[in-house]
Amino acid sequence: MPAEQVLVVGAGVIGLSTGIRLLEAGYEVDIVARDWPDDPKTIEFTSPWAGAHHVAYGTGADMRLHELERSTFAAMSDMMRKDASVPLHFAPQVEYREQPRPTGKDDGLSQLGLISRYYPDFRWLESHELPDGVSYGAAFTHILIETPAYLPHLLRRFKSLGGRTHRCDSLSSLSDALSVHPSLSRAKILINCTGLGARTLVPDSAVYPTRGQLVIVRAPWIKQGYMRSGPAREEKPATYTYIIPRVESGTVVLGGCAEKNNWDPTPRPELAKDFKTRCLALCPDLLPPNKRGGTIDDLDVVEDAVGLRPTRDGGIRLEVDSLASSQGGRLPIVHNYGHGGYGYQTSWGSADAAVELVRQALSGKSKL
Numbered sequence: 001m002p003a004e005q006v007l008v009v010g011a012g013v014i015g016l017s018t019g020i021r022l023l024e025a026g027y028e029v030d031i032v033a034r035d036w037p038d039d040p041k042t043i044e045f046t047s048p049w050a051g052a053h054h055v056a057y058g059t060g061a062d063m064r065l066h067e068l069e070r071s072t073f074a075a076m077s078d079m080m081r082k083d084a085s086v087p088l089h090f091a092p093q094v095e096y097r098e099q100p101r102p103t104g105k106d107d108g109l110s111q112l113g114l115i116s117r118y119y120p121d122f123r124w125l126e127s128h129e130l131p132d133g134v135s136y137g138a139a140f141t142h143i144l145i146e147t148p149a150y151l152p153h154l155l156r157r158f159k160s161l162g163g164r165t166h167r168c169d170s171l172s173s174l175s176d177a178l179s180v181h182p183s184l185s186r187a188k189i190l191i192n193c194t195g196l197g198a199r200t201l202v203p204d205s206a207v208y209p210t211r212g213q214l215v216i217v218r219a220p221w222i223k224q225g226y227m228r229s230g231p232a233r234e235e236k237p238a239t240y241t242y243i244i245p246r247v248e249s250g251t252v253v254l255g256g257c258a259e260k261n262n263w264d265p266t267p268r269p270e271l272a273k274d275f276k277t278r279c280l281a282l283c284p285d286l287l288p289p290n291k292r293g294g295t296i297d298d299l300d301v302v303e304d305a306v307g308l309r310p311t312r313d314g315g316i317r318l319e320v321d322s323l324a325s326s327q328g329g330r331l332p333i334v335h336n337y338g339h340g341g342y343g344y345q346t347s348w349g350s351a352d353a354a355v356e357l358v359r360q361a362l363s364g365k366s367k368l
């Protein structure tokens, strides 16, 4: 029997990972998208802006997120074992928390409690290792994801498995994807991996941007990641100070912020100054060796950047739905969008879940 044809819309980390898993499962796969990994970066395409690293967010309040992160950690570890040239790297990470440590069952189901279940080399920090103002912390081995190289790597892998690609203009509906090329009218199912685009394409008003601003500096000697988080205090929002090395390019990503429903694509200088100050306090070695002890003006800044995380109230949407098709009748869709600030670290788990939904939809086992 010939392979069934699947049409994926979107070529970010979610569309590419899903396309790869579908090809591995024996489907014929086409991807249609407006933005592609090697294009100049635009604010409409989130994936190229991400730091990124795998430091899981899941807590007991969202065990599905925990499972997606855990299976993605396993998949990425497996990729590194099989191919040393994959742009992923194990590296040490230190996490500091200013808020009090949860107690009892809540501790085990907290973010760090769940991380302790599967990250290699996990240990809680001793009190003498905590900087001023920090209540508790942990150290472990995490995964650095070199996004500028990882996205093109995924695209090459998709093509090498026989996947086909089609560039389109901005679609005004998901069904328009079927007419981007005549061969696509044979597709038996469509997978929606459009990130923030799902807000208008579905349409899904639960999808909104969470603005992230970054400063990228040159500091090839930094090989360890850091995160310090503090709770909201009086008028001030919660703070997230993080340092993510990109070991292949010798740069380091400094952040960050999470501004709900803010579409502004322009870096704000006062925010960049705030990140640089917080990050330099966390890791004074960010300064070039001949400028140690200096100020934020001595950092070797390469880029100020802004990306919009495709957040969704209710979390990631992994679900079967249907669409009116141009031939009459309805075409099944699998939604795979709404990955917020954790799209890389849930990418393979989400892709596996989407493939399972495709199987169910094509075998008539899902309720449409």
Ligand SMILES: Cc1cc2nc3c(=O)[nH]c(=O)nc-3n(C[C@H](O)[C@H](O)[C@H](O)COP(=O)(O)OP(=O)(O)OC[C@H]3O[C@@H](n4cnc5c(N)ncnc54)[C@H](O)[C@@H]3O)c2cc1C
Residues within 6 Å of the ligand: 009, 010, 011, 012, 013, 014, 015, 032, 033, 034, 035, 036, 044, 045, 046, 047, 048, 049, 050, 051, 052, 053, 054, 055, 168, 169, 170, 171, 172, 193, 194, 195, 196, 197, 198, 201, 212, 213, 214, 306, 307, 308, 309, 310, 337, 338, 339, 340, 341, 342, 343, 344, 345, 346
């Ligand atoms: C500053 C920052 C830091 C981050 N750090 C991390 C991190 O450390 N770890 C982590 O796991 N995640 C991180 N993220 C989150 C991660 O980047 C996102 O969750 C992920 O990139 C979302 O991928 P996506 O494929 O769903 O969407 P996108 O990358 O936006 O891809 C959407 C695709 O759909 C296409 N599309 C959309 N609308 C249309 C349309 N109308 N017509 C045609 N095509 C369309 C686009 O062209 C594109 O190909 C970070 C994000 C930011 C901004």
